[in-house]
Amino acid sequence: MLxxxxxxxxxxxxxxxxxxxxxxxxxxxxxxxxxxxxxxxxKDYCPLPSTPWCSVGRCIKxxCSVGRCxxxxxxxxxxxx
Numbered sequence: 606m607l608x609x610x611x612x613x614x615x616x617x618x619x620x621x622x623x624x625x626x627x628x629x630x631x632x633x634x635x636x637x638x639x640x641x642x643x644x645x646x647x648k649d650y651c652p653l654p655s656t657p658w659c660s661v662g663r664c665i666k667x668x669c670s671v672g673r674c675x676x677x678x679x680x681x682x683x684x685x686x
Contacts, residue, residue, distance in 0.1 A: 637675070639671045639672070639674075640661070640673065640674050641659065641671065641672065642659055643659045646658065646659055646674035647674070650676070651676035652676070655676040655678055656677060656678075657674050657675070657676060658674070658675050658676070658677045660675050
């Protein structure tokens with residue numbers, strides 16, 4: 606009887622570890638590539654006609670905050686400009 610209770614507790618603890626691990630992985634789903642300038646963003650990150658753009662926060666020398674790659678639409682050139 607004691608062995609059965611210990612086994613149930615052990616299974617419960619293992620299930621909780623697995624659940625917490627999956628939860629932590631899911632919380633990092635918004636992990637966009639980090640960048641300091643536009644050339645750091647992968648070229649195939651955005652669908653066409655968008656282009657990757659590095660959105661960096663404030664830069665206080667000597668430390669700059671790390672930016673995230675985002676997609677922006679290209680401005681189309683037309684004959685009226």
